Structures are given as structure tokens and as C-alpha cells.
Amino acid sequence: MTHSVGAPSTALAMANPWAVVPSLGNLDAYISAVNRLPMLSLQEEQEFARKLKDHNDLEAAGKLVLSHLRLVVAVSRKYLGYGLPHGDLIQEGNIGLMKAVKRFDPDQGVRLVSYALHWIKAEIHEYILKNWRMVKVATTKAQRKLFFNLRSMKQGFKDDADAATHRDTLTDAQIEVMARELNVKREEVIEMEARMAGGDVMLDPSPADEGDEAFGPIAYLSDANHEPTAMIESRERDAMASDGIAAALGELDARSRRIVEERWLKVNDDGSGGMTLHELAAEYGVSAERIRQIEAAAMKKMRKALAAYA
Template identity: 60%
Template sequence: MTAIALPVLSSNGSLEQYIQTVNSIPMLSQEEELELATRHQQDGDLDAAKRLVLSHLRVVVSIARGYSGYGLQQADLIQEGNIGLMKAVKRFEPTRGVRLFSFAVHWIKAEIHEFILRNWRLVRIATTKPQRKLFFNLRSMRQSLSALSEKEAFDIAQELGVKPEEVREMETRMSGQDIALMADDGDDEGFAPIDWLADSHDEPTRALERRSLDLLQSAGLEHALSSLDERSRRIIEARWLADDGGATLHELAAEFGVSAERIRQIEAKALGKMKAALASGDVINA
């Protein structure tokens, strides 16, 4: 389905202004809806599809408000619901005698559900259908804000087809509070959890390991260079170990009075010899 221009709902925009805009769009009569849906289904009329979507944006807002307890931005929930609405318009069959409103509710809720499960902190435990059902119904099924009794947990488990311990686990997780790892910008007082995490980079054994590795690498390089003749060593040092970016083959050719190809051959042979020296295992004793 080709993208439809909807009222803008940006992260830095006004949610109230968006809601006022979509609420000002008139709803369609049953006859108008039937005509537009028929034009879209039979002729692929995108203008008709656009009018169907625009007239039902207020429905998405109303449904999205019911998911405000999951700690996600209302604007994001509305955007996901709008995607579900567009999918519903694409699949709507006017000849079935059902209004678009009734048909679209399923698609709007399905997109919002998937968005919540992808982004909320319980995403990894709400994976099966019964767990998802528990996830989205536990709040409305509990009789009070106090902890669930054994009987309440058992009754909810029976109705939703899950185990009582799964109900209690979900209750515990849903009643927990998210804690920000980083401190808020501008907060100069106190510490955030990240401040208490250990930094192992400067831990003494790690520092000794890095020092030992540096010494081993330096000794290994010196050992490998010592296996070369004077000309080969000069070429390797000039080409690979110089601080100024290294000499070119032609510069070294002029220095030694040979061709650039000859310098390349000497370099390749020297590198092979150094590789063999490093692989010999005699670095420390060299």
C-alpha cells in the first residue's frame, strides 16, 4: 500500500495539537464508507483509501490511550496504531457488511501489542500466546492494587491458560520500576548506577598483562629484525617502522641503486623471514 500523508506526529511536536487535528476530521457515514472502500478495493483508488484512514485516526488515538501504563511514549503508540489502521484499510472488504471501525480495531491493537512487546522490559518473557495474553490482561483482571492472593493468581491462571507461578512472576515484574543506568543531563548531584560499575581497564592484573604483552611484542619485533641482513633491515624499517609514513619503493631504489621491483622482492623476502622468526617461539630468549 502506497504511503498516505497523515497529520504530522513528530517526537518534538505537540501531541495535543495532533489529537485536535484528527478529532476535527469528520467521520464517514456508512454510505460514504461503503463507496470509498469499494473504489479502493475495485479500482485501487488511493485517494479513497486516504479518506478512510484519515476519518479513523481518532479511533487509533482512543485505543492507544488504553496502553498508557507500559511506560512508552503515547506518540509512538499512536504511530504504531496508525500502521495497523492502514493495514486494515488495505484488507477491508466492504461486501462483508462490517463497518471499518469494527474491522480495524484488531489490526490497530495487534500493531500496538507488537510494538510494546518489542520495546518494553518484559519482551523476553512474554513470548508465547498465553504469556502475551497474561501480559496485556493482568492489570485489568486484578481486583485491587495490592498483591495478588493465592486464589486470585489461581483464578487468573485458569482463565488465561497459564500456571499460577507465571501469574505471580508477571505481577512481580510488572510492579517493578525501571531504573535509568545513566544520570539525567544536568544532574550534578548523587550518582547513577553506571557510576558504581567497575572499570577493569586499570585493574592491576590487567595492567600487568598489557605491560607484558607490550614487552613481548617489542622483543619479538627486535628478534625478527635481528634475523635480517643490514640492507633488508633498512628497507623494512624505512617502509614499515618510520614515523613519517614510510619510504616509497622508488626512494629506496634510488638509495641502493637498484630497481623498485628489486626493492619489492627484498622486502617480500625479509617479511617472510621475519614471520618465520616470530613463529619460531624463541622470542623471549632472543
């Protein structure tokens, strides 16, 4: 529900402090509204932070968040060069702000604005890394630092009046400078630049590809081993093969259990199985046909037990 951005009444602000902020769907109205929200004094910030910490006062938490929404807008503007929607960047930054408010300790001797800055940036960074490319371009801490500094450092090289060239690609000297300042290898700088300069690849087949021959990278990028349904089925099979079999064997008498174990579960060091029907028949002094009948009855009883176990 979107409300007007005028000065809110005290009753409305007390009942629902978020009602004074328009939806992010109207980005201009949202930014205009949060920039007009009053900032808290140190005394007010400390008061609300203690109410949240000591009494889990959600109204106090809301006031801390609302008074710092303009900070999120300011930080998010620095990441518009990655081609992601400004509203999404603000949304992720707001999540970081709320995490900061939840963890903020008023006794640490710092203002919330300084504490929240780290959390806001961290949440935006994570969002960019997950969404800027379908395949992550940075995994280690050093690579992340390189990812977020490569653009600005390249721009600095271009703006340098003493630069010998204004090419888009980095020179060997520039690569050396960047690697030294960011504490990474030359090869990592080269690889990251290539990743960021590379074009996006469609994961699904092209619309022009029709019929059974249509094929796209999604066909070989998917990992069926970690698909949720497959993982559940795998765990069920593992449980059935261990606990389920043990429970079913427990339903058999000693002779039936030994026959099943020798015929189906025993594996010798040379890869051969257990005893044959004739060997078991000789041991128990009955015919091989009788051993087969006992085995069949035992297997039927086990299947019933396994069905109940599942």
C-alpha cells in the same frame, strides 16, 4: 511540515489529504485535529473501499485512514499505563490502521471501524511487548493475554469492596481466579507478576564504572552468532568450503587432484588421514620429493582458483 489546524481548503485536501493533520510532535494539536476530521457514512466508506480494492486508489485509502485516526487515539489511551510515549503508541496504532485499510473488503458486511480495531490493538500490543522490557515478557498467545490483563485484574481486586487486603501482591485465591479466567497455570501468573514488578536493569556498564574493569549485562547478552556481518562471513566460508573447493579441484589434472585429496581431504573412519608422501611416491613410481613438488604446484593453482571464485 506542520500545517494549521483550521478547516482545510478543498484543493489542499485533494492534493495532500495528510496535510490537514499536524505532526505527532505536537500531540495536543494532532489529537484536536483528528477529532475534527469528518467521519464517513456507510455509503462513503463503501465507495472509497471499492475504489481502493478495484483500482488501488490511494486517495480513497487516505480518506479511509484519516476518518479513523480518532479511533487510534481512543484505543491508544488504554495503554498509557505501560510508561511508553503516547505519540509512539498512536504512531504504531496508525500503522495497524493502515494495514486494516489495505486488507479491508467492503463485501464482508462489517464496518471498517470494527475490522480495524483488531489490527490497531495488535500493532500496539506488539510495540509494547518489544519495548516495555528489553527482554520480552510474553511469547505465547496465553502469556500475551496474561500480560495485558494482569494490571486491570489486579486493579479490580484492589477496588473490590469485599477484598480482605489491598496489598500489591496477589493472594493465593486471586492467583487461582486469574489463572482460571485467563486459562494459564498458577505458576505463569506468579512468574508474570514477578517479571512486571521487577526493576529494569542497565544493559551498559554504569557510568560510575570506568576503565577496563567496566562490565555490564550487554557483554554477555549479545549473540555474536546472529550478528549480520558474522552471518555473511559464515555463509561465505561455507560456500568456499563446498562449491569453492570443488571448483578449484576441477582445475587440476587427475594425478594432482588425487594427491591433494589424499593428503588434505581424505579422513578414514578411525580419524586418520589419507596416504603419505612415500605411499603416493611408491604408487606413481617417483620420489617422495617429486610428490611434494606436485602437491605444492597443485595447491598454488587451487589458491589462485579460490581467489577468482571468491
